[in-house]
Amino acid sequence: MSTKQFPADWFLRARLKLRHMQLFLALDEHRNLHRAAASLNLSQPAASKLLCDLEDSLGVELFERHPRGIEPNWYGALMIRHARMILSELGEIGQELTALHAGHSGRVMIGTVTGPAVEYLAKAVDRLQRAHPRLRITVELENSDVLLNHVEHGRLDFALARPSKARDPSIFLYDEIGEEELSFLCRDGHPLLDLGRPVRLEDFADQLWALPPRGTLLRDRVDAMFRSAGLPAPSRVVESVSPVMLAALVAPTDTITALSRPLACLFQAPGRFAMLPFEKRFAVEPFGIVRLRGRPLSPGALTVLQEIRAAMCDADLLVGAD
Numbered sequence: 546m547s548t549k550q551f552p553a554d555w556f557l558r559a560r561l562k563l564r565h566m567q568l569f570l571a572l573d574e575h576r577n578l579h580r581a582a583a584s585l586n587l588s589q590p591a592a593s594k595l596l597c598d599l600e601d602s603l604g605v606e607l608f609e610r611h612p613r614g615i616e617p618n619w620y621g622a623l624m625i626r627h628a629r630m631i632l633s634e635l636g637e638i639g640q641e642l643t644a645l646h647a648g649h650s651g652r653v654m655i656g657t658v659t660g661p662a663v664e665y666l667a668k669a670v671d672r673l674q675r676a677h678p679r680l681r682i683t684v685e686l687e688n689s690d691v692l693l694n695h696v697e698h699g700r701l702d703f704a705l706a707r708p709s710k711a712r713d714p715s716i717f718l719y720d721e722i723g724e725e726e727l728s729f730l731c732r733d734g735h736p737l738l739d740l741g742r743p744v745r746l747e748d749f750a751d752q753l754w755a756l757p758p759r760g761t762l763l764r765d766r767v768d769a770m771f772r773s774a775g776l777p778a779p780s781r782v783v784e785s786v787s788p789v790m791l792a793a794l795v796a797p798t799d800t801i802t803a804l805s806r807p808l809a810c811l812f813q814a815p816g817r818f819a820m821l822p823f824e825k826r827f828a829v830e831p832f833g834i835v836r837l838r839g840r841p842l843s844p845g846a847l848t849v850l851q852e853i854r855a856a857m858c859d860a861d862l863l864v865g866a867d
Contacts, residue, residue: 549604559602563635566628568595569607569617573625576614651845656685656692656704658832659788660725664807665856666705673852680845688762689832693717696837702846703836705853707762718838722857724828727763728809729821730792731801743824746774754779755794755802757786766829767803792818 552558564585571581582592600606607621617625657666662684670682685692685701692704693712705722708714729744731737737744737752749771756779757764768778783800785791791802792812801821804812812818834850836842842850 551603555603559599561599563632564595565599566624566632568592569621569625569628570632572596572608572615572621573617576616578615581615651843652681652683653843653845653849654683654685654701655846655849656687656695656701656706658689658692658706658725658805659686660805660807661705661722661832662686663805663811665859666853669849669852669856672856673849677848680848682849693835696835699837699840702842703834703850705832706835707830707832708835716838718836719833721831721833724831726806726826726828727766727803728806729801729823730795730804730809730812730818731821732795732798733814733816733819735799735801735819735821737801737821738819743822745824746771746776749779749801750776752779752781753798753800754782755791755800756782756784757791758784761786762829763803763805766827770827 567585568581568587571584572578575581575584578592578596579589582589585592587595596608603620605620607617607624609616609618666684670684673680673682685695687695689704689706690709690711692701692706693709695701696704696706697712697716708717708719737748740748756767759765759768771778783794785794788804788808791804794800795802796817806820809818809820813820834853
């Protein structure tokens with residue numbers, strides 16, 4: 546006896562429909578063609594034709610007809626089991642589509658420079674994870690040039706970054722937030738902490754430094770501050786682009802570094818690190834929300850953006866906040 550072969554596209558050839566699957570579940574529940582048809586708002590002849598046409602296409606019977614009703618055979622039980630799984634999956638797809646449309650799910654890729662990441666982005670993401678656990682968020686920490694490149698080429702939905710002279714500003718939408726304040730970080734117990742007054746630039750003479758390389762925004766700001774005061778820029782410098790490496794260089798020595806103030810606050814701990822009280826406030830250029838002009842944000846990205854804006858308002862960072 547030869548075995549019947551069902552091709553991979555058997556369901557297309559048999560013209561299998563969702564209505565068939567609904568009928569399978571109704572027949573499994575009622576075991577009566579008339580009641581099953583009624584539950585689907587079908588006439589009994591229409592339901593009977595739907596089932597018979599499928600059985601003819603498959604070349605096998607799915608149900609045994611008896612005077613007392615209808616019973617699935619092995620083939621019918623198989624179809625019922627898979628119909629239940631398929632309809633359940635389709636129901637879940639509907640739920641996910643609803644959540645995606647409402648901004649409660651999906652994947653969102655955002656980028657940020659250091660200060661915003663520490664000051665309020667982490668809090669915004671925490672609130673989002675609690676309110677929208679199915680929303681998957683990826684945060685990329687980089688300099689503004691890299692972030693703008695990724696926004697332009699669609700690798701990020703939006704970024705918290707600074708405009709770049711190297712990129713055409715007309716392709717971006719930019720909403721300014723504010724400046725990123727800087728601080729000097731040293732080890733707890735550093736001699737400059739014992740001055741009894743705010744530190745002045747002259748006090749940094751002959752100090753050891755750990756700083757990002759020349760050409761980076763933070764290093765150029767530090768050097769410019771010294772030069773504007775008629776003082777030589779730090780020369781005894783170990784360079785690294787990594788804030789973690791800079792802090793590691795500071796921890797066991799009298800080396801000083803400059804970091805975004807929110808990040809310095811994160812490192813600050815008794816017996817470990819301290820922020821030097823400086824005579825004046827200093828900051829780098831303002832940053833803002835950058836996204837690509839003409840490319841609408843997904844519902845999920847809009848949800849994240851709204852939560853970040855709320856966090857800015859909470860911190861009085863958003864331009865125009867009271």
